[in-house]
Amino acid sequence: MSKGKVLMAMSGGLDSSMAAMMLISEGYELVGITMKTWEYGPADIPGKETGCCSLDSIHDARHLAVKLGFPHYVLDIREEFNHFIVNDFVDQYLMGRTPNPCVLCNTHIKWAAMLKRADQLNCTYIATGHYANVREESQRMILSQGADKDKDQSYVLWGLSQEFLGRTLFPLGGHTKSEIRKMAKDAGFDDIAEKKESYEICFIPDNDYRRFLKEQMALRDKKIPPGDFVDGQGNILGQHKGFQNYTIGQRKGLNIAVGEPLYVKKIIPETNTIVLGTKQETFASEFYVNGINLIKYEKLHEPIPVTVKVRYKDQGTPASLTCLPDQQSALVKLQQPVFAITPGQSAVFFDGNDVVGGGFIEKISK
Numbered sequence: 001m002s003k004g005k006v007l008m009a010m011s012g013g014l015d016s017s018m019a020a021m022m023l024i025s026e027g028y029e030l031v032g033i034t035m036k037t038w039e040y041g042p043a044d045i046p047g048k049e050t051g052c053c054s055l056d057s058i059h060d061a062r063h064l065a066v067k068l069g070f071p072h073y074v075l076d077i078r079e080e081f082n083h084f085i086v087n088d089f090v091d092q093y094l095m096g097r098t099p100n101p102c103v104l105c106n107t108h109i110k111w112a113a114m115l116k117r118a119d120q121l122n123c124t125y126i127a128t129g130h131y132a133n134v135r136e137e138s139q140r141m142i143l144s145q146g147a148d149k150d151k152d153q154s155y156v157l158w159g160l161s162q163e164f165l166g167r168t169l170f171p172l173g174g175h176t177k178s179e180i181r182k183m184a185k186d187a188g189f190d191d192i193a194e195k196k197e198s199y200e201i202c203f204i205p206d207n208d209y210r211r212f213l214k215e216q217m218a219l220r221d222k223k224i225p226p227g228d229f230v231d232g233q234g235n236i237l238g239q240h241k242g243f244q245n246y247t248i249g250q251r252k253g254l255n256i257a258v259g260e261p262l263y264v265k266k267i268i269p270e271t272n273t274i275v276l277g278t279k280q281e282t283f284a285s286e287f288y289v290n291g292i293n294l295i296k297y298e299k300l301h302e303p304i305p306v307t308v309k310v311r312y313k314d315q316g317t318p319a320s321l322t323c324l325p326d327q328q329s330a331l332v333k334l335q336q337p338v339f340a341i342t343p344g345q346s347a348v349f350f351d352g353n354d355v356v357g358g359g360f361i362e363k364i365s366k
Contacts, residue, residue, distance in 0.1 A: 003027040006169060007114055007123040010034050010072070012060030014195050015129030018180045019171040021187065023127060024068055026171075031121050032065040032072035034058050035110060037081040038203040064192075077113050084108060086203060090216045093209075093244045094224075096267035097344030100156075100360070101201055107159030107293075115167065125169050132157055133173035133353075134165050141165035143295050143355040148176040155312050158348045158358025159293050210245050217244075227272030229256055232265075232281065240274050243267050249282055249340025263340070266364075283337035286366045289347045289359030290329040296356045299327055306349040306356055308332055310341050321349050321356070330359060 006023055010016045010032045023030055036058070058074055065072035085105050092099035114126045130153045131146030141162050145152045160168070172180060184193035200207040217223065224242040231237055238256045240246060246253075250264040256276065265277035294300065300323040307316040318335040332347060341364055348358040 002029045004124040005029045005031065005122060006125045006127050007118040007121060008032050008070075009110070009114060009126065009128045010061035010065070011129070012057035012064075013129070013197070014181065014184060014192050015131075015172060016061070017064050017129075017189070017192050018184055019127060019129040020064065020068065020070075021183075022171040023169070024070070028125075030065075030068075030070040031123060032061060032070060033075055033114065033117060034061045034072070035075045035077050035113060037077055037085075037105070037109075039078060060192075073117075075113060075117060077109060080113075081105070081109055081203075086216070089203075090213060090220075092344050093213055094217075094222070094269065095344075096243055096269040098247045098342045099344050100346045101203075102156045103159055103346050103358075106157055111160060111164045111168075115164065118167070125167050127169040127171060129172055130157065130170055131172050131175075131177070132170050134168055134170055136166075140296065140298070145350070145353040145355075146170070146173045146175075151177045154355050155309055155346065155348050155358075158295070158346060158355055160295075161293070162295075165295070213244055224272065227274065229254065229274050229276050232275065232277055237262075237276060243269055243272055243274055246274055248342040279339070283339050284341045284364045284366065285334045285337040287332050287341050287347070287364045288329060288362045289332060290362045292323065292328050292330055292357060292359040294323075294327070294357035296351060296354050299323070300330075304351075304356070306351060308334070309348045309350070310338060310361065311345060316350065319349075329362070331365070 006028045008020045008030050020030060062072045085101050088104060089099050089101050118126050131148050131151040132154045133144045135142050143154055143157060143165060145154045181193050204212045224244055226239045226241055229237040229240050246264050248264055251261055256262055262276040263279055263282045264274055265282050266275040303320045303322040306319055306321045308319045309316045317338050320333045321330055323330045343361050345361050346358055347361050349356040
């Protein structure tokens, strides 16, 4: 007897492929779906696609679905992806910020698209190959870290609503990457087990975001001229090549010689100015976040202790989280300063393994 009908997000890679196999073995009825978000063709190889949106990836996902005996569909969401994710990516850099496109995509594009199609196909659940866990507790859906802390992806899922989490399955959450790879080999899927992981942004497969920004700005007929590098007192130290080409904490490529290493401390797009400082000056102990999504609690009326991660591979820092009255923004006070806290990036708050919630870093207070 079927445990329920599941819409399985399939990229053609190891993780989603093994998640599909696991759900079938557990007695679920599957429908596969691959979302086409982007089409990238390098100038020297017109029309060639790479990464998760490639024809090869779609073919691999469909091939596995046929082999395992369940239907597979391709969902073209390129228009909304470009409108919402790519435009925001460019806009954020033009505001002197560093965006988190994967967080926005999961929150506003992929889950919404999957649930809409799940309803059309009479699927109770949706499932992905993320390394994370979800459970119900005290009438809340709680997102928590995956068993493999090196591969845990809860950081990029903090924006998911209670509705989204309530219908999501994460089959890989209790396993390590090495276990999943071994399971694929034991099942005779050596080709899947040996697939390489993709770490780049899906719409920038060569990982050169500056090239991508240049192309997108040309389409907008937008140009940013060189501007000044300054120190904390406003003294001019040299010229930069356009503030959109730099990120907080950057050291390489500044071409500034003052006797000690300098880092990007602050980007001021209004004056086309970049403030540099020593590494120590680039640490901060307090910052504000906005766009808060609380997961473990409905509201927070008083400060609570958390561990906060300010970037994906961050090990986390003990802190105090104080939601402001609107519950949409918060003040974070760190127990020890952290290097290169970057506006536009996600700050995700943990209580042990559980995700308390997250938000976008807005400004550094000190």
